[in-house]
Amino acid sequence: MKKIRAHAAGIDIGAKKVYVCIEGQPVKGFDTFTEDLEALGVYLVAHGIETVAMEATGVYWVILFDILASYGLDVWLVDGASTKQVPGRKTDVKDCQWIQQLHSYGLLNKCFIPDILVQELRAYQRLREDHIRSGAMHISHMQKALILMNIRLKEVISQIHGASGMRIIRAILSGERNAEKLALLCDQRILKTKKEWVVKSLKGHYSEAALFELDQALACYDFYGQQIAMCDRKLEEGLKKMSTDSTPRPSTKKARKAIRHNRPAIENMGEHLLGIFEGKDATVLPGISDYNWMQLLSEVGTDLGKWKSEKHFTSWLGLAPKQHNSGKMKRNYKPKGAPRAGLIFKQAAAGLLNSKHIALGAFGRKIRAKKGGLVAIKAVARKLAELYWKLFVKGLEYVENGIQKYQEKMLLNKQKAVTKMAQELGLEVISVKTQAAV
Known part of the structure; x- marks a missing residue:
């Protein structure tokens, strides 16, 4: 094999130490403090290094990537699966030597790293998703506390964390025990059809311990609601930064798609997204609303041309089947991890399987009848991802027939x-x- 990078280095990143290998030089270790990482950048430049490769280890790589890039180095962040050490003794010193050798022969591929504004948007969006999951845990705690008092509200109304359910819970914690009065706090549509059932469900046996547990769960749920609202404000600021005043914003007279769950409190979110993508609207695709469009923006950015074709894009998302053949054995290979953007497409595809008017839904049901639901969701998600790539790279318009x-x-x-x-x-x-x- 021929070396294609003469001035290449390899770095192994740890929590306390960073080891760097330069060909012809002994491996050198640096601490992970800021001044030591800056000294590492000076060391690489002093030895004429032009490009450096390092594994994507947790979040340890983030600050080192920025520091080395500030020194004008071509920094390659690579997947740890592609730098697996050969059998034998494994140490951090040998790891950085192996990475340097692979990089010098051109055997590594770069990881996708979005620009700064997209990274900022991604941080807020992922934090918001974490708060939603934490809040959902405390909804379960509220349900448990109500059941301990034999208040069977969740069997009567669709969700206790809706407007009606939250009014009833707050009234209970305020001292109200009359089932008739509590039932009147429900929405009129609920009272019109099942008032009697609501009243029966609210006749419980109250206990001090269960009321305390309900109070604690409600306080935690409200706290995460406040955190989500703060993330929404930061997301709105991030969208405004990306959609500058010079960006053309088409008029959006038609109504946007409804967002059923966890809608962000962002004013004119659709207009901001249209401005960022110069008028191209991803919501014309089935299953894509302004919310999961913003999620995709935070994960894959605006320049989808970084993937050569829709096949490269779906492969990176983890939606394409991977071969793992050996002799006569042919089987699909399931990778250990995949980008979050692939999960977003899968969530959109899951909703399409129940659609009675969309062609992708019929395609998914056909696959589901033969190979099961999981394979069908992945197949529909792959089709959806291909359409998403073609929309923003090729400019192809989607028409639902x-x-x-x-x-x-x-x-x-x-x-x-x-x-x-x-x-x-x-x-x-x-x-x-x-x-x-x-």
Whole structure:
């Protein structure tokens, strides 16, 4: 093999020490304090290093990446799976030597790193998702406390953390025990159809311990609600930074798609996103709303041209099947980790499987009947990701033709397959309509 990078270095990152390897030089270790990382940058420049590779280890790489990039070095962040050490003794010193050797021969691939504004948006979005999960845990705690008092509200209304449920819980903690009065706090639509059931569900056996547990759970749920609101404000600021005044903003007279769950409190979110993407609207795709569009923006950025084709994009997302063949054994390979953007497409695809009017839903149900739900969701997510890439790279417009057009296309494909098989067998296909006419 021929070396393609003469001035390359390899770095192994740890919590306390960073080891760097330069060809022809002994391995040198640096502490992880800021002044030591800056000394590492000076050391690399002094030895004429032009490019350096390091593994994506937790979040330890973030500050080192920024410091080395500030020294004008070409920094390669690589996946740890592609730098697996050869069998034998493994140490941090040998790891950095191995990374340097792989990098000098051009055997490593760069990880995708978005620009600064997208990274900022990603931090707020991921933190918001963490708060949503934490808040959901305390909803379960509230349900448990109510059940301990035999208040079966969750069996009567759809969700106790809705407007009606929260009013009832706050009234209980304020000292109200009358079931009739508590039931009147529900929305009129609930009272119109099942007032009697609501009243029966609110007749419980109260205990001091369960009330204390309910109070604690409510306080924690309110706290995470406040944290989510703060993240929403930061997300709005981030979108405004990315959508500058010079960016053309088309008028959005038509109504945007409804966001059913966890809608961010961001004013004109759709307009900001249209401004960032110069008028290209991802919500024309099935299953994509302004919210998961913003999630995708925070994960993959605005420049999808970094992936050469839609196949490269779906492979990076972890939505393409991976081969793991050996001799006569052919099986799919399931990677240990995948980008979060792939999960966002899967969440959108899961909702499409129940659609009665969208062609992708019919495609997914066809796959589900043969190979199961998980394979169907992944297949639909891959189709959706391809459309997303084509929309922003090729500028192709998406038109939803509906299930009927999809079924007509499938019928035509079946007719072609039958005709081809008949020709191979020396037979002739005669249409039923033609035979009836004769």
